[in-house]
Amino acid sequence: MKPINVGLLGIGTVGGGTFTVLKRNEEEITRRAGRPIRITTVADKNLELARSVAGEGVKLTDDAFSVVTDPEIDIVVELIGGYGVARELVMKAIENGKHVVTANKALLAVHGNEIFAAAQKKGVMVAFEAAVAGGIPIIKALREGLSANRIQWLAGIINGTTNFILSEMRDKGLPFAEVLKEAQALGYAEADPTFDIEGVDAAHKATLMASIAFGVPVQFDKTYVEGITKLEAADIKYAEQLGYRIKLLGIARRREQGIELRVHPTLIPAKRLIANVEGAMNAVLVQGDAVGATLYYGKGAGAEPTASAVIADLVDVTRLHTADPEHRVPHLAFQPDQISELPVLPIDEVETSYYLRLHVEDKPGVLADVTRILADQSISIDAMLQREPEEGEAQTDIIILTHLTIEKNMNAAIAKIESLDAVTGKVVRLRLENL
């Protein structure tokens, strides 16, 4: 059968991996797809690099726009990243009737609605398995595998850099800044790690998963984002003592009033499988009303794991590229005219449990005041831990775990607790999910 022609935009880590895997497993992939999948053209500013990766027989260009308009190209693989030229190229490719495969979570989380609408109108597919959790087929699982379910919530470790840092902080008892340096030296964190450590990357991925799980538009601007840069080693240790681990989770939960969509460091019970996902690995836990909890685990980044997802999309698109659009899976799992208007709730309205650390003077009555304030906000206490003060020390830490409450009630309680004379400095507040 006639090969399918792929134009590859960007020959960096994932582009190189895609090349390598397509070539190494050419026979196996063709046996599955029913026809050869060939990268015929590569566009990259660095033509020398492109030549060294692509070898002979592949057309090279530094003009990516010539690829997305090339009538010989069936599918465009966008691996440039970012919201700028990548957006223009994807829109241009769609306009020219090309199917698009992309790993660009930032682009889709921010401009996905526009891109999917254009693709829908033109009758082409935009596939993005590689945009979330690298090689784990989580988009396919959510969009197709769990299609019988009303998805209730999902929670994912979807950023390998931060999970590596948190694992190291716990294992070695080291502070954030030190572990970050180690992660950079080992190649687990980039020179500018802002998007990872501030939670932005995880928020892009959580945004996409929420849309597919609940059938709502992509709304990155409404996603609550809190990174791990302020996390202290002391809290990781206290959490451990109470039977919890701290993970940066992307959480999406459906409630009657709307959807919670948030990324933040989260205490989770240490005995849960997902709490034991260590190092740079990713995992997503999904709760459906029929299936119950399912978990998907694997490498969330890297050349070949991400290429695995890119190529799986290429096989899917190859299979369906001449099929009627009605035979295809909708971009956001739900038919385009069936997208829900359920709003994303502001963080004030989120319902969760909390971990509080108070630095207090070691004298009678403090605990009575604190617990009274929590009770006044209808916040009930699940567990408490008071550190034995050192010899001669006048102050100590009190750790409180609460049951479920609404975030604004917790904010009100914390403001009152911080105004107590016996409480020094700010209250450390972390969210806790029992999953």
Add this chain to the structure above:
Amino acid sequence: MKPINVGLLGIGTVGGGTFTVLKRNEEEITRRAGRPIRITTVADKNLELARSVAGEGVKLTDDAFSVVTDPEIDIVVELIGGYGVARELVMKAIENGKHVVTANKALLAVHGNEIFAAAQKKGVMVAFEAAVAGGIPIIKALREGLSANRIQWLAGIINGTTNFILSEMRDKGLPFAEVLKEAQALGYAEADPTFDIEGVDAAHKATLMASIAFGVPVQFDKTYVEGITKLEAADIKYAEQLGYRIKLLGIARRREQGIELRVHPTLIPAKRLIANVEGAMNAVLVQGDAVGATLYYGKGAGAEPTASAVIADLVDVTRLHTADPEHRVPHLAFQPDQISELPVLPIDEVETSYYLRLHVEDKPGVLADVTRILADQSISIDAMLQREPEEGEAQTDIIILTHLTIEKNMNAAIAKIESLDAVTGKVVRLRLENL
């Protein structure tokens, strides 16, 4: 859009669950599928039960053959089970141009080649996500999500009954027979648990996964099957002391000479995520050359988890039922003319590590004899544990963990070890996989 009409054969646990979930999530499922999916006819010998589950507005019959020939029916869901009438009905449904969704692992593991060939010829789909690991979308992951990969091996906890029993044996230190009774009382094991505890059910599922992973015909008759009935509490305890847990695994591994396909109790390192899958839960670990290791975890049985898989298949088939067959995913992941002839290796040729327990007289020279025998078979020792004999006890246990070897070499070594005067009774031999 015109609803798709489904005929349901068998209204037991999974049939009831399918009914319940399709009804409860009707709106959500239609929003995904693009058209309503309706069970219009139910066939069951027990018409009264069928009436009570299906309610009004659904046609009932005790003649399943009238359903598979009914021109109004688009998709037949076969939930009768077994190889007998279920086979006739599935073949008849295909003959009549119906698509089939089934949870029947036994039928497909034994008669899959014939069934898939007939379906291929007739241009219809036979979908079977529900046949393996209940609600976990593992068939979809293997067949589509990992299509870029040369799958190297997979190992799965794919029988909830035996995993429940093994978890309880370890937790409570109880013998197999006692825990089996408890499992039966709790509904985790059937009155006749043979298929589960002897590993047959797991072997059916491993057979299907191997075919999809490697593109080989379904070959249940060549699958090595060993259950958990002979497993002793002592070995679970020794394994634990050495840092391992014992799980009933379904293993499929590709080697140059052929495919290993085997179900048996297996020691795996306790720190692996899959070693911590407890109770009736299922999990499958898959190693692909590009993606590395991925894990899929969830409920492997039960009315609604299995229904989740049945309905996901219904949505897939609904989407593609009028598409050209070339637009569909091949039944065994690889195109029908691309199925490989790589043979299934006999158990003698399997390469694995071993756990050995020897009951020996506590006197000098025994260990020298045993280690000499292993060395003569080129079997190297990874770890050893000798139980301190009780006061006045003349005999003790020696536990040996070996590195990789070929099973026939191990058999030869064991025969020689058992012939030593100082060794009493049979050597307990379990396989060990480091995963």
